[in-house]
Every structure is written in structure tokens, then in C-alpha cells.
Amino acid sequence: MPADTLLVDEAAAMGVRNDRFLWGGAAPFAHVATKAISHGLPWLGARAPAGWNSALGDALGDAVLTGVTAFDPDEALAAGRALLQFGPVRVKQVRATGGRGQTVVTAPDTLEAALRDQPDGQIAAFGIVLEENLTDVETYSVGTTVLGSHRIAYWGLQRLARLHDGEEVYAGSDLDVALGGYEDLLAFDLPLKARAAVEMARRYDRETFAAYPGLFASRRNYDVIIGKDRNGATRTGVLEQSWRIGGASGAEMAALEALVRDRTPRLVRSFTMEVRDEAAEIPPGATLYYQGVDPVAGPMTKYAGLRP
Incomplete structure (x- = not known):
């Protein structure tokens, strides 16, 4: 009963081969266990981690809110500015739980500040979600x-x-x-x-x-x-x-x-x-x-x- 989603390789090393061996889950890539997969990339060719499935964002369609996942601070800023044209945006750390690690921004300057406040290297390593705020x-x-x-x-x-x-x-x-x-x-x-x-x-x-x-x-x-x-x-x-x-x-x-x-x-x-x-x-x-x-x-x- 792991506290976090395992990686498939980690699970295999423990003898966990399928969902009958644990209460929880195992993912083939680290990003699959986070909020990052709930949205697609800002545009074709945007930075993404190894194993990223670009088709999933389109497949999810309106099962998720309007938003993007970015793995580059500059791409996140550009994508966030575009989303702000349609209303407030929620900036979400992809590994945070329990409602933590989220900030609502309403203007480009507060968006820039929210992205600057992210821990060094976190966006590149894990991604950041920018999503319409309800x-x-x-x-x-x-x-x-x-x-x-x-x-x-x-x-x-x-x-x-x-x-x-x-x-x-x-x-x-x-x-x-x-x-x-x-x-x-x-x-x-x-x-x-x-x-x-x-x-x-x-x-x-x-x-x-x-x-x-x-x-x-x-x-x-x-x-x-x-x-x-x-x-x-x-x-x-x-x-x-x-x-x-x-x-x-x-x-x-x-x-x-x-x-x-x-x-x-x-x-x-x-x-x-x-x-x-x-x-x-x-x-x-x-x-x-x-x-x-x-x-x-x-x-x-x-x-x-x-x-x-």
C-alpha cells in the first residue's frame, strides 16, 4: 500500500507485476502520476518529457477544463497570457496534493510572479498546469x-x-x-x-x-x-x-x-x-x-x- 504511485520498474523490483499485488498504482513514467497529464502541451513542438503522449490531451477533450501543461517557464508564461484573455487562471504545481500549491492569477504581472515563485527547476523537471479558474x-x-x-x-x-x-x-x-x-x-x-x-x-x-x-x-x-x-x-x-x-x-x-x-x-x-x-x-x-x-x-x- 504505497504512499505514492510507483514507477513500473520500481514495482517490478518489489515483485509487483499488476494491480492485484498492491492497493495503489504503478505508472510507466513519472509524469503519468501527476496532474501534468490532465492537459495537453501549449502547442506542437513544446517541450515535453520522455514518454509524453501528445494524443491524450485531445482524447480527453471536454472531460477536463480548458488548460495547458508546460515544461518550460517561458512557454508557461506565453500560454498563461493567452489563457488570461478568457478569464482568471489557476496555476497548479503538478505534484502537490490536498489543494496545496495553487495560485489564482488575473493579470500578466501576477502570472509572472506566480511562475517566478516556483522552486528552481521544478517546471522543467515536473511541469506546471495552467487552467481556467471556476x-x-x-x-x-x-x-x-x-x-x-x-x-x-x-x-x-x-x-x-x-x-x-x-x-x-x-x-x-x-x-x-x-x-x-x-x-x-x-x-x-x-x-x-x-x-x-x-x-x-x-x-x-x-x-x-x-x-x-x-x-x-x-x-x-x-x-x-x-x-x-x-x-x-x-x-x-x-x-x-x-x-x-x-x-x-x-x-x-x-x-x-x-x-x-x-x-x-x-x-x-x-x-x-x-x-x-x-x-x-x-x-x-x-x-x-x-x-x-x-x-x-x-x-x-x-x-x-x-x-x-
């Missing part, structure tokens, strides 16, 4: 998990918390979980927005695994956003993927255990909570995953459980 947003967690002979699929809404510096970070998820795959989940009467989010994630999953045949994962989690663009139109798109243990994993496990005990076709409701307090109380029946001072996030209590 407002009035809801962020959905959609995904599948396979453990042994058991498979679940789920959708849910994420919760956010605002830190003292104003940054919004992930604070937990509420999931609706079904036994089986996406087709089994979609057989239930889902809310229209949830159904749209599931279909977007399903398409992203299909196109990504087709673009990178060496990729395998037993946990496939996707963040899908629904919000308003600068003109007030509703936009939906997959933000990123997670092929590793993540914020919703505790809720997935709680639901899987309940569904395996009683395989009656139904949706099980589960949750995870991340409270920025190292002494937060745990509700009865919940499973505590962490309580203490995280070296990155600070004081933290994490727990998961089932809802009635």
Missing part, C-alpha cells in the same frame, strides 16, 4: 477500488477547510458506494451532477489507461469540479487523478467492509474527516487513522466511518 464550485470524488475479488465504485462530495493563511485545503469526503464498477454505480438513481461527474471520471480513466498501456492501478480516484466560468456558464471537468492511498481511502474501506458483509445491492454512505486539531473528538463507531502533528499539514486528526 467559482461557486463543488468538488466531487469519483473512483473505483479493487481488493482481491471485491470491487467498489463511488461518488461523493469533498469538504474544504480554510487555513489561517487563507489557503483552502482538503478536509474530507462523503461518499455513496456501490459494489461493482461504474456501470453498477450508474444503475442507481444518482443526482444529475453526480451522474455527470461519474461519466467524466469514467472517460478520463478510459482515455488515460489507453494512452499509457503500461499503467496499472487498483485504486483509481478522480477529483471532478463543477462550477461557474467567468460568464456564469456551468463547467464540469476532471482536475486530477490519484492512483495511491488518498483522502477518501478510509471511507472506501468502511463502505467495502459493509458491502462485503451484506452483498444486497445498495448504496452505502461513508465519510472521512480531516480536522486541523490534534485533540479532536472521534464520534462513536468511527475508525481513527491519525492523530498528532503532521510534518506537512500540522495538527491533524483523521478518521472515517459509515453514515446511517
Whole structure:
């Protein structure tokens, strides 16, 4: 159960040959495990790492928001200036998690500042995402998990918390979980927005695994956003993927255990909570995953459980 997506060669050295050997995933190239693959390059001939699949951006189409991935600071600046003509742009570090490493810019000077603030060499080594910024947003967690002979699929809404510096970070998820795959989940009467989010994630999953045949994962989690663009139109798109243990994993496990005990076709409701307090109380029946001072996030209590 690795904390990060492995490289296929790393996995092979551990004896991990396919998705039955781990809970998580293994990618053929480092960039495949990051936000970088959610968008295409700024233009034909733009800088890209070895193994980059230029066809994936076109294949994803409107399953993602309008945006680009750049591996050169000058190309990022030029691409960002072009995007700013259509509204605010979100600058995203491709390896950051939990909503961190993101800045919204509204003008060329703030774009330049945001790119200058990136750690030395990070854009060239890992890339940077520039993406249209939405407002009035809801962020959905959609995904599948396979453990042994058991498979679940789920959708849910994420919760956010605002830190003292104003940054919004992930604070937990509420999931609706079904036994089986996406087709089994979609057989239930889902809310229209949830159904749209599931279909977007399903398409992203299909196109990504087709673009990178060496990729395998037993946990496939996707963040899908629904919000308003600068003109007030509703936009939906997959933000990123997670092929590793993540914020919703505790809720997935709680639901899987309940569904395996009683395989009656139904949706099980589960949750995870991340409270920025190292002494937060745990509700009865919940499973505590962490309580203490995280070296990155600070004081933290994490727990998961089932809802009635």
C-alpha cells in the first residue's frame, strides 16, 4: 500500500507485476502520476518529457477544463497570457496534493510572479498546469477500488477547510458506494451532477489507461469540479487523478467492509474527516487513522466511518 504511485520498474523490483499485488498504482513514467497529464502541451513542438503522449490531451477533450501543461517557464508564461484573455487562471504545481500549491492569477504581472515563485527547476523537471479558474464550485470524488475479488465504485462530495493563511485545503469526503464498477454505480438513481461527474471520471480513466498501456492501478480516484466560468456558464471537468492511498481511502474501506458483509445491492454512505486539531473528538463507531502533528499539514486528526 504505497504512499505514492510507483514507477513500473520500481514495482517490478518489489515483485509487483499488476494491480492485484498492491492497493495503489504503478505508472510507466513519472509524469503519468501527476496532474501534468490532465492537459495537453501549449502547442506542437513544446517541450515535453520522455514518454509524453501528445494524443491524450485531445482524447480527453471536454472531460477536463480548458488548460495547458508546460515544461518550460517561458512557454508557461506565453500560454498563461493567452489563457488570461478568457478569464482568471489557476496555476497548479503538478505534484502537490490536498489543494496545496495553487495560485489564482488575473493579470500578466501576477502570472509572472506566480511562475517566478516556483522552486528552481521544478517546471522543467515536473511541469506546471495552467487552467481556467471556476467559482461557486463543488468538488466531487469519483473512483473505483479493487481488493482481491471485491470491487467498489463511488461518488461523493469533498469538504474544504480554510487555513489561517487563507489557503483552502482538503478536509474530507462523503461518499455513496456501490459494489461493482461504474456501470453498477450508474444503475442507481444518482443526482444529475453526480451522474455527470461519474461519466467524466469514467472517460478520463478510459482515455488515460489507453494512452499509457503500461499503467496499472487498483485504486483509481478522480477529483471532478463543477462550477461557474467567468460568464456564469456551468463547467464540469476532471482536475486530477490519484492512483495511491488518498483522502477518501478510509471511507472506501468502511463502505467495502459493509458491502462485503451484506452483498444486497445498495448504496452505502461513508465519510472521512480531516480536522486541523490534534485533540479532536472521534464520534462513536468511527475508525481513527491519525492523530498528532503532521510534518506537512500540522495538527491533524483523521478518521472515517459509515453514515446511517
